[in-house]
Ligand SMILES: C[S@@+](CC[C@H](N)C(=O)[O-])C[C@H]1O[C@@H](n2cnc3c(N)ncnc32)[C@H](O)[C@@H]1O
């Protein structure tokens with residue numbers, strides 16, 4: 001069955017309110033994110049591969065900001081370690097409702113728990129893998145250090161954080177170029193200039209991107225022994241951070 005198409009910002013007379021993960025967004029989310037985030041499919045499937053490699057028996061795996069469960073499913077399909085539990089967290093009821101039916105129709109063995117909560121509040125306990133795919137960017141800047149520190153503390157030694165984000169560049173020319181390339185990517189995936197402009201306004205001050213350097217420094221400050229980029233396409237990147 002084909003996914004419902006994202007036309008949320010297509011109406012020239014529509015109001016542009018701040019972006020929210022409501023029922024309208026939840027309905028079109030798979031199409032929206034695939035046509036909006038260069039490399040999304042690769043990031044999700046490689047999150048699964050990494051989860052398969054780092055999951056240890058009896059541990060928890062977290063998918064923080066799970067949306068409709070794409071990364072949860074990728075992890076579930078790859079985990080071979082015994083007695084693991086994937087804890088998928090999102091604070092948007094509309095996203096979690098749809099996530100529940102996605103997970104219910106999947107037949108892989110690893111247990112999945114869905115939790116409606118703010119990732120700034122949930123305890124991270126006995127984890128081998130934590131995935132934060134395109135979610136930290138929505139957390140207030142002042143809370144981000146604490147979120148990463150709690151993840152570090154909740155990971156077992158040998159555990160991994162996968163952190164994927166929209167990023168900015170300190171060099172203004174590179175920043176402008178990458179924003180432009182991202183918009184070209186969206187145009188080539190069928191979004192009009194109007195839709196691109198309206199979405200840009202809607203996510204302004206809602207999605208706050210940072211530089212890769214800021215992400216690396218925050219991970220180091222939280223205690224991670226190694227952290228660097230494993231994937232990047234334009235202004236979207238994914239990092240791995242390792243706890244020795
Ligand atoms: C871009 S989506 C994440 C995509 C998803 N990780 C995937 O791989 O398909 C961001 C998600 O983060 C959730 N979110 C935003 N702020 C949150 C918070 N403070 N606590 C929990 N979830 C949050 C949103 O509801 C949304 O579902």
Ligand SMILES: O=C(O)C(=O)C[C@]1(C(=O)O)C=C[C@@H](O)C=C1
Nearest residue numbers: 032033036037134166199203207
């Ligand atoms: O930056 C943009 O233009 C986006 O559309 C990106 C983005 C994201 O990275 O989360 C923003 C909101 C939606 O969740 C889907 C994609």
